[in-house]
Amino acid sequence: MNFAERYGPWAVIAGASEGTGASFARQVAAQGVNCVLIARREAPLNALAEQIRKQHGVECVTASIDLSARDAPQKVAAAVGNREVGLFVMNAGSDPNGAYFLDQDVSTWLELVQRNVNTMMACTHHFVCPMAQRGRGGVLLVNSGACYGGLSTMGAYCGSKAFTLCFAEGLWGEMRERGVHVLTLVMSKTDTPEFRRLMAEKGMPFPEDAASPDEVAALGLERLPHGPIANWGEADDQAGMSALSAAQRRERVIMIDQITKQMFGG
Numbered sequence: 528m529n530f531a532e533r534y535g536p537w538a539v540i541a542g543a544s545e546g547t548g549a550s551f552a553r554q555v556a557a558q559g560v561n562c563v564l565i566a567r568r569e570a571p572l573n574a575l576a577e578q579i580r581k582q583h584g585v586e587c588v589t590a591s592i593d594l595s596a597r598d599a600p601q602k603v604a605a606a607v608g609n610r611e612v613g614l615f616v617m618n619a620g621s622d623p624n625g626a627y628f629l630d631q632d633v634s635t636w637l638e639l640v641q642r643n644v645n646t647m648m649a650c651t652h653h654f655v656c657p658m659a660q661r662g663r664g665g666v667l668l669v670n671s672g673a674c675y676g677g678l679s680t681m682g683a684y685c686g687s688k689a690f691t692l693c694f695a696e697g698l699w700g701e702m703r704e705r706g707v708h709v710l711t712l713v714m715s716k717t718d719t720p721e722f723r724r725l726m727a728e729k730g731m732p733f734p735e736d737a738a739s740p741d742e743v744a745a746l747g748l749e750r751l752p753h754g755p756i757a758n759w760g761e762a763d764d765q766a767g768m769s770a771l772s773a774a775q776r777r778e779r780v781i782m783i784d785q786i787t788k789q790m791f792g793g
């Protein structure tokens with residue numbers, strides 16, 4: 528099966544208005560797969576959809592949905608309707624707050640978890656059921672190195688990404704003999720507008736070694752048949768950030784806490 532036969536005729540990209548989400552959308556469309564693009568801001572979604580239709584000759588529709596809302600999974604399902612979805616990409620998921628846990632109202636963290644855990648899981652369930660019946664399809668859950676352990680100012684974020692890691696591994700185990708590919712793509716620093724905004728807000732220089740969104744998305748699509756995990760910058764047989772002892776995990780928290788203090792004070 529070629530890409531469109533395995534992952535078409537429609538892909539749903541949640542968090543598609545910019546950065547890696549927009550890169551996923553362009554690259555999927557370039558393979559002849561129609562796209563449903565989801566994010567909150569209508570203007571960038573519509574501009575991208577127009578560009579995709581013109582450049583790749585596929586159908587492309589948009590839906591403005593806040594994925595942190597409790598009814599987001601129902602809205603996503605309604606926006607997609609009865610289109611046959613062969614690929615679900617959950618890209619939305621950063622933490623725009625950059626704050627200590629106690630410095631935000633708990634509703635901030637609950638909204639983040641709602642989007643990254645509940646909406647991600649409910650949408651995955653919705654799209655994977657028919658994929659499993661058809662015996663083909665793919666689910667790509669965008670992740671972060673934060674999934675490998677808790678870090679100052681990122682407790683809720685790390686927890687949600689650790690959930691994604693374990694969830695993806697479990698789903699991969701269940702789907703691997705049913706023809707549905709499952710991958711969690713563990714990203715590192717990537718040159719997205721949201722990451723640039725956060726660094727500028729904190730007065731920090733933008734890291735020169737940040738990855739390009741196009742390259743990150745390309746890796747995710749290339750590794751999709753080889754789940755459950757792809758770590759950006761690491762070969763498949765390299766442990767990277769994940770193989771840590773208790774003492775190493777403690778050192779990791781302290782090291783990041785020192786960087787955090789430079790960024791956030793405290």
Ligand SMILES: NC(=O)c1ccc[n+]([C@@H]2O[C@H](COP(=O)([O-])OP(=O)(O)OC[C@H]3O[C@@H](n4cnc5c(N)ncnc54)[C@H](OP(=O)(O)O)[C@@H]3O)[C@@H](O)[C@H]2O)c1
Pocket residue numbers: 541542543544545546547548565566567568569592593594595617618619620621622623642669670671672714715716717718719720721722
């Ligand atoms: N950038 C990095 O350095 C980096 C590093 C590691 C992991 N990651 C992961 O990569 C993914 C993309 O990150 P990013 O830096 O591009 O930031 P992001 O804030 O996740 O934004 C990505 C997309 O998601 C949409 N989005 C965000 N919150 C949403 C919500 N509540 N409802 C609907 N759409 C929403 C944004 O559009 P709207 O604002 O229009 O809604 C945008 O199109 C995330 O999962 C993140 O955890 C990023």
